[in-house]
Amino acid sequence: MQTKFIPINYDYFDYKGRNYAKIIGRNEKGKRICMIDSCPVYIWAILKENINQKQIEKITKKIEKIKLDLKGRQTKVEKVELHDKKFLSKKVKALKIYATNYKDLHDIASKLDFKEIEKRRGYDLGFTTHYIIEKKLKPLHWYTISGELLNNSEEFGGIDMNLDVDFCIKVEKIKTLEPDKIKYQPKILAYDIETDELQIGKGEILMISLVSDNFKKVITWKRNPTSDIRHLTSDFLEYVKDEAELIEKFIEYVKKVSPDFLVGYFSDGFDLPYLKARADIHKIKLSLGLDNTQPKFSRGVQLTGKINGITHIDLLKFIRTAYAQYMKSETLSLNEVAKEFLGDNKKEFKLKHSSKIKEHEWQKYYEYNLHDSILTYKLFEKFWPDLLEFTKTIEEPIFDTSRYGLSKYTESYILHNLEKFNEIPEKRPGHKEIGERKEIGSVKGAFVYEPTPGLYENIAMFDFTSMHTSIIISMNISKSTLLEKKEKGAYESPEIKEKNKKIKYYFSKEPGFFPNLLKEIFEKRKKFKTEYKKNPNPITLARSNAFKVLSASAHGYIAFFGARYYSHEASASILAFVRKFNQDIIEKTKKQGYKVIFGDTDSVAFTREKKSKKEVLKFLKKLNNELPGVMHLELEDFFKRGLWVTTRGGTAGAKKKYAMIDEEGKIKIRGFETVRRDWCKLSREIQSYVIKQILKDGNEKKALEYVKKIIKKLKQKEINKQDLIIKSQLKKPLSEYIATTPHVIAAKKMIEQKIPLSQGTLIEYYIAETKTKSKLVRDKVKLPEEKGEYELDYYLNRQILPAIENIFQVFGINIKETIEGKKQTTLGDF
DNA sequence: GTTAAGGCCATACC
DNA sequence: ACCGGTATGGCCTTAAC
Numbered sequence: 001m002q003t004k005f006i007p008i009n010y011d012y013f014d015y016k017g018r019n020y021a022k023i024i025g026r027n028e029k030g031k032r033i034c035m036i037d038s039c040p041v042y043i044w045a046i047l048k049e050n051i052n053q054k055q056i057e058k059i060t061k062k063i064e065k066i067k068l069d070l071k072g073r074q075t076k077v078e079k080v081e082l083h084d085k086k087f088l089s090k091k092v093k094a095l096k097i098y099a100t101n102y103k104d105l106h107d108i109a110s111k112l113d114f115k116e117i118e119k120r121r122g123y124d125l126g127f128t129t130h131y132i133i134e135k136k137l138k139p140l141h142w143y144t145i146s147g148e149l150l151n152n153s154e155e156f157g158g159i160d161m162n163l164d165v166d167f168c169i170k171v172e173k174i175k176t177l178e179p180d181k182i183k184y185q186p187k188i189l190a191y192d193i194e195t196d197e198l199q200i201g202k203g204e205i206l207m208i209s210l211v212s213d214n215f216k217k218v219i220t221w222k223r224n225p226t227s228d229i230r231h232l233t234s235d236f237l238e239y240v241k242d243e244a245e246l247i248e249k250f251i252e253y254v255k256k257v258s259p260d261f262l263v264g265y266f267s268d269g270f271d272l273p274y275l276k277a278r279a280d281i282h283k284i285k286l287s288l289g290l291d292n293t294q295p296k297f298s299r300g301v302q303l304t305g306k307i308n309g310i311t312h313i314d315l316l317k318f319i320r321t322a323y324a325q326y327m328k329s330e331t332l333s334l335n336e337v338a339k340e341f342l343g344d345n346k347k348e349f350k351l352k353h354s355s356k357i358k359e360h361e362w363q364k365y366y367e368y369n370l371h372d373s374i375l376t377y378k379l380f381e382k383f384w385p386d387l388l389e390f391t392k393t394i395e396e397p398i399f400d401t402s403r404y405g406l407s408k409y410t411e412s413y414i415l416h417n418l419e420k421f422n423e424i425p426e427k428r429p430g431h432k433e434i435g436e437r438k439e440i441g442s443v444k445g446a447f448v449y450e451p452t453p454g455l456y457e458n459i460a461m462f463d464f465t466s467m468h469t470s471i472i473i474s475m476n477i478s479k480s481t482l483l484e485k486k487e488k489g490a491y492e493s494p495e496i497k498e499k500n501k502k503i504k505y506y507f508s509k510e511p512g513f514f515p516n517l518l519k520e521i522f523e524k525r526k527k528f529k530t531e532y533k534k535n536p537n538p539i540t541l542a543r544s545n546a547f548k549v550l551s552a553s554a555h556g557y558i559a560f561f562g563a564r565y566y567s568h569e570a571s572a573s574i575l576a577f578v579r580k581f582n583q584d585i586i587e588k589t590k591k592q593g594y595k596v597i598f599g600d601t602d603s604v605a606f607t608r609e610k611k612s613k614k615e616v617l618k619f620l621k622k623l624n625n626e627l628p629g630v631m632h633l634e635l636e637d638f639f640k641r642g643l644w645v646t647t648r649g650g651t652a653g654a655k656k657k658y659a660m661i662d663e664e665g666k667i668k669i670r671g672f673e674t675v676r677r678d679w680c681k682l683s684r685e686i687q688s689y690v691i692k693q694i695l696k697d698g699n700e701k702k703a704l705e706y707v708k709k710i711i712k713k714l715k716q717k718e719i720n721k722q723d724l725i726i727k728s729q730l731k732k733p734l735s736e737y738i739a740t741t742p743h744v745i746a747a748k749k750m751i752e753q754k755i756p757l758s759q760g761t762l763i764e765y766y767i768a769e770t771k772t773k774s775k776l777v778r779d780k781v782k783l784p785e786e787k788g789e790y791e792l793d794y795y796l797n798r799q800i801l802p803a804i805e806n807i808f809q810v811f812g813i814n815i816k817e818t819i820e821g822k823k824q825t826t827l828g829d830f
Numbered sequence: 831g832t833t834a835a836g837g838c839c840a841t842a843c844c
Numbered sequence: 845a846c847c848g849g850t851a852t853g854g855c856c857t858t859a860a861c
Contacts, residue, residue: 300845407845657852671852777855
């Protein structure tokens with residue numbers, strides 16, 4: 001039979017010693033289909049140089065005889081071919097050694113210890129990745145598949161009989177369909193659980209909400225026994241007898257909706273493992289899989305929950321890697337993320353233990369639970385274009401792309417594109433190699449220019465477009481193009497200090513596959529950005545974003561010790577170029593007669609004095625003409641004013657801290673306390689006001705008046721406590737803290753009061769007046785709900801004044817004296 | 831007991 | 845371990861007096 005098909009969920013199984021890919025997807029009518037397919041399995045043996053034909057024939061014969069009997073599975077070499085390939089951009093002769101089972105390739109590799117063989121590669125990709133590369137059945141692309149329909153067939157041990165799909169097909173032919181011809185509407189089911197404890201399985205699950213297209217449900221067994229059920233019943237609410245029945249009902253609904261995607265928020269680390277743990281306690285099988293199997297959890301750094309045939313998505317992970325760096329939200333909590341992307345307003349509900357929930361609060365709790373699933377559902381819809389485009393770009397199953405970090409994005413893109421360079425993949429570094437890479441230590445980073453504190457007018461700012469990436473492309477830098485010694489015409493890095501020696505690295509003129517691939521990414525990034533500007537919609541934006549992220553992560557990937565194509569030398573060279581190009585631009589700008597104010601990594605800002613914008617742009621053009629390759633400097637913007645301050649208590653200009661106002665009055669604040677979430681709202685707001693007023697007026701007069709007014713309020717204890725809350729994140733488990741900081745104390749108080757808390761929680765507290773004689777801040781910590789007066793001294797001298805004093809210092813004003821008054825007379829003002 | 835230096839810790843910039 | 849280095853600054857801990 002023949003059908004159209006979009007692959008969504010990839011899995012594989014062994015049958016009679018061979019690997020079979022098992023791919024679940026849909027056809028154009030929305031029917032769920034399972035495809036079963038196989039592909040050649042092989043390992044590359046790269047031969048040493050100068051091995052002659054006779055030697056090759058000799059070892060080929062030996063290799064062909066390799067047979068292994070492992071754990072009851074017999075495996076053997078089926079075929080050996082000689083190929084002309086490339087490895088790390090160098091021409092090599094390599095044997096392609098076919099075997100029966102991908103998992104046995106490691107053992108076959110260990111049998112290939114012939115002296116003629118230099119390296120063994122290409123057996124650590126994982127079967128699914130290998131399969132996608134071999135058969136080009138890429139996730140979320142459309143295909144026409146023809147094959148044999150398996151209908152209650154005995155083949156593959158009757159796999160189709162236990163699988164909840166419409167058809168099961170043994171693939172014979174795969175044909176690519178024109179992209180975007182058929183619209184695929186993903187079937188989504190969002191879920192969220194509420195529990196009494198945050199530790200997995202420790203407390204009971206109180207309720208579960210489920211949201212799909214035209215489907216809303218909250219299942220619960222908890223309510224106050226004295227309350228009248230009629231008042232509590234809603235159209236979405238369904239009562240069950242106990243927690244066991246709750247879990248069974250959940251399974252029932254998942255099966256009934258039968259989604260492509262079961263979507264949660266932090267569900268890898270919480271909801272799914274929690275459900276499994278509670279199901280285990282009740283001896284219930286959490287049979288969510290299409291084959292009725294339970295979710296499988298794998299432990300990387302973080303827990304990951306996989307359901308057979310249904311793609312479990314933890315949206316938090318995807319947002320964290322693909323979006324967090326471009327977001328404004330202070331935390332990645334569902335509420336804040338929803339606020340930023342959906343404009344949804346918070347549903348207020350303070351989580352507490354079920355025993356402390358009052359009668360009338362239950363209905364609110366149910367609604368809160370439902371709302372979380374609604375938000376998760378809407379966020380999935382919102383991010384679907386991004387999930388789609390990232391998956392199509394990286395060519396890994398969406399289950400994986402949605403969980404990958406930046407290095408994996410880059411690496412997957414490379415692995416799926418090696419074939420066009422005829423490259424054999426490099427291996428993953430082992431423990432030993434990672435250790436060695438760490439041992440070498442980090443390389444010197446970018447250059448940051450020390451600004452002179454002050455208020456400046458008429459500022460222009462230039463920055464390099466994708467600086468690191470354009471350096472890699474323009475200077476052909478990579479692990480594979482690094483030369484052992486200087487060659488004629490090679491690219492030469494600036495001088496680098498390594499172990500007290502000054503050295504240079506050289507890179508081949510011969511284009512390497514990595515810089516070449518990056519050039520492709522770089523150009524696609526430009527193309528999709530233009531495409532988006534011409535035709536703005538979620539898909540073009542997502543495509544543009546995918547390539548933006550990919551392009552921006554290239555250098556980080558090379559410098560990451562876990563990367564296949566890691567290179568200390570390449571990373572050091574890239575950064576040496578980064579420093580050099582930035583410093584060169586700064587020098588040239590000074591020479592041109594401009595006053596340089598600041599520069600950080602890839603940017604320079606300067607006052608244009610009396611020169612016109614036109615002259616500045618002419619200068620920019622001149623600078624660009626002197627840049628090599630694809631390197632490009634662009635005008636970030638012209639600014640009306642900008643403010644730079646000293647470091648706290650010092651005289652040096654503070655780096656990475658500035659504020660500018662553009663000609664439309666739009667203000668850009670970097671590094672100041674205003675943008676730091678670990679300062680209280682009051683400090684941030686005062687500072688933000690002061691900065692804005694100064695930038696608008698060009699002087700400090702109004703700002704000073706405002707500050708006096710607020711400080712008066714502060715002294716009269718008229719400030720709302722909410723504005724004095726300090727927030728700080730618990731970055732590791734409480735037990736691992738060496739120093740007992742205020743936020744650690746606050747966290748301990750929360751535990752005492754049974755307020756849910758875990759690693760990653762944003763801890764809130766305020767500093768209160770206490771009887772203690774202790775000078776330690778931590779001894780005055782109180783939780784927001786705790787009764788108490790705020791301590792004036794702390795907020796004045798450690799929050800408000802520090803945030804503004806070096807700003808007023810720019811105008812020669814000592815704000816402490818002005819407020820507290822060395823001259824006591826000024827105190828009378830308050 | 832006080833103080834300064836150093837370390838831990840969180841957060842931001844690019 | 846899950847992209848990197850550079851930088852500010854609060855607060856605690858420790859060593860020295």
